[in-house]
Structure formats: structure tokens, C-alpha cells
Amino acid sequence: MSPRTSAPLELLDLDSALSEEERQIRAVVRQLMDERVRPHVADWYEQGQLPARELAREFGKLGLLGMHLSGYGCAGASAVAYGLACLELEAGDSGIRSLVSVQGSLAMYAIWRFGSEEQKQRWLPAMADGEAIGCFGLTEPDHGSDPASMATRARRDGDDWVLDGGKMWITNAPIADVGVVWARTEDGVRGFVVPMDTTGVSTQEIRHKMSLRASLTGEIVLDGVRLPAAAQLPEAVGLKAPLSCLTEARHGIVWGALGAARDCLETALAYAVTRTQFGRPLAGFQLTQAKLADMTVELQKGYLLALHLGRLADAGRLRPEQVSVGKLNNVREALEIARQCRTILGANGISGEYPVMRHANNLESVLTYEGTSEIHQLVIGQRLTGLNAFA
Structure with missing residues (x-):
């Protein structure tokens, strides 16, 4: 038993x-x-x-x-x-x-x-x-962590806007019905609601990914895309607008990464108590128990952090740098948990029969998107020191 x-x-x-x-x-x-x-x-x-x-x-x-x-x-x-x-x-x-x-x-x-x-x-x-699928076009082929340098442009032509440029690594783009696209104008960065069947809009799915393979990721090309004035998001002025959207999404990542970590840990725990080596279950070895204990402590710490940030959000008091703390910690720890769980499963850790390597590969993308660890470290550092070290 x-x-x-x-x-x-x-x-x-x-x-x-x-x-x-x-x-x-x-x-x-x-x-x-x-x-x-x-x-x-x-x-x-x-x-x-x-x-x-x-x-x-x-x-x-x-x-x-x-x-x-x-x-x-x-x-x-x-x-x-x-x-x-x-x-x-x-x-x-x-x-x-x-x-x-x-x-x-x-x-x-x-x-x-x-x-x-x-x-x-x-x-x-x-x-x-779920009848209409949306995407969010901010990241560009040459401008990921530095969206202020975006090359996509929107110019006025009479009452219309004309957009030219490209966006890369856009989730949902290959099947999206509408995109929220950010472009530089003579008045700064503005957002546009772009029906994806508009003339001049084309998408191409990004293939050969080693991570997030169960996700549709694409490139958006904007070639003389003509939009009416009503397509502009009227309240989105400057780069602060898209960055506030990223803050909103990062809160979900703070929680989501814990789900991947939990699934890995539950898988490793179940494996360790049933897999026998040297005459006893793997879970009966001190090194295995040390791994399981450390991972469980980090998972619970991350959960408490996420819960605290969620309560702050519900009270209307959540600040962007606090979300950076959550994203930095929880994704980093989730990835380490996935890697440790893979060692407990041994060779089976790389098998698709178990979810661990899939989660680990996915978390490599989660670690990078919507702010790399380095970006979040700089956000926190700026809050601590009052000095901008981004450039």
C-alpha cells in the first residue's frame, strides 16, 4: 500500500x-x-x-x-x-x-x-x-523589452489613419478577429482597434517553437492599413497605456506560473512514492524528501505572495512594481521547481507521458514574455533607489 x-x-x-x-x-x-x-x-x-x-x-x-x-x-x-x-x-x-x-x-x-x-x-x-478572438500587438521583431523604440508608425491621411510596420510573437494572431495594435504617431504612442480582415493586414504563424507549442503565436504585418478615425482608442495616450495592460496581464502570470509548478510537484510526489529504487520508494530517500520539501516551501511562498497581490488589487491598491515582484519571484521559482521535478522523474522526466518537461519548456517562455526577469529587477530597483537604470 x-x-x-x-x-x-x-x-x-x-x-x-x-x-x-x-x-x-x-x-x-x-x-x-x-x-x-x-x-x-x-x-x-x-x-x-x-x-x-x-x-x-x-x-x-x-x-x-x-x-x-x-x-x-x-x-x-x-x-x-x-x-x-x-x-x-x-x-x-x-x-x-x-x-x-x-x-x-x-x-x-x-x-x-x-x-x-x-x-x-x-x-x-x-x-x-469567445465568438471573437483578440490579440495584442506591442512587441516587434527588433523591439521587445524596449517598446518605446517601436518602429510601427501611424500617420494621418485626411480623417483616416494609415498604419505600417510589424509585430512579432503575438499570441492568438493567426486566428484573431481583432487586434489592439500600438503604433508611434506624431503625438506619441497610440492604440488602434484593428479588425484583422482589414486590407493590408496579414499574419503568419510562428512554427518550430520549442516552448508554448500548444499556443498559436504569430507575426502581424501592417502594410498601408487604412483605418477610420474611430479605430483609435480615445483614452490611450502615450506608452503608459500599453504598459498598464501588461501590468494587468502580469497579475495573471503571477498566479498562472504557480499552476505549472503545482502540477509538476504533484506529479513528482506521486511518482516518488510509487517508484522503487534500491529496494525502497524514491520518496524514502533523504535527498528526494529535501527536494520535495524545498519545492513545497517555495510554492506556498509564491501562493501567499500571489494572494496578497490579489487582495491589494481588489482593494484598488496594487502598484506596477508590486506586480513585478510577483512575476519575478513566481515565474523564477516555478521554473526551478519544474527543473527539480524533472530530476526526480529521471529519464521519465523528459517523456510526454508526464507533464513536467512540457511545463518546464513552457515556463522558459513565461520567464521572458511580458517583461524579462531583468526588466522586473530594474523596475524593483528603480522603486528602491529612485534611479532609472534602464538605459
């Missing part, structure tokens, strides 16, 4: 810090992952595919798309509830959480926060239902 094990997040009774509603939301998303994603995600990852539209409609039915926004068909859930959903989504796969967070925290949030009433009515209900 196998020894009784304890789930990693049960050690400190962290569920007691959640409301009954928050636990119910988490349970619903976890069940969805168990039924709809986990049986198939290894194949999606291996094949570099994702039934994104089908999944988006299912997520829309549960109110997961833009769930922390209010009105326009959005659920109006708390920041903590949204974070718990992200945790469960990424426990399935980082690509699944990326689909939801890019839709809700980047594309939908940008329209919800900075858009006109006409833009909100046109797009948000359809996006909340």
Missing part, C-alpha cells in the same frame, strides 16, 4: 485564506481542465496545435474571458478569483492560460479601459462569449 501523501498546498492550510466562492470558481476551472484539456494537451503540444476557437467558446460559456472586467457580458469577478482561474488554467498548460489572459487581460482590457463606447459595444460582448 502506498504511503499517504499530502497535496503541496495543503501543508499550510492555504484554502482557509479563500472564500467559499473563490474555492468554487477554482473547482469549476480545475474540472474543466481535467475534462477538456489534460486528456489532449500532450498531443496538442507535440503537434504544435490548439483548438483555440473551440476552447474559447467553452471558456466563454463559463465566463472566463475578461472575467475580472465588468459590464459588456463580462463576469465582474474579483482579482483573486481571476488569479485562481489562471492557476488552474496553467496547471493544464501555459498555452491555455495564455489564450485566456491575452484575450481578457490584454485585448479586452485595452478596449474596456481605453476604448470608446462604440468600440466596447462592438467587440467586448463577442470576445467575452
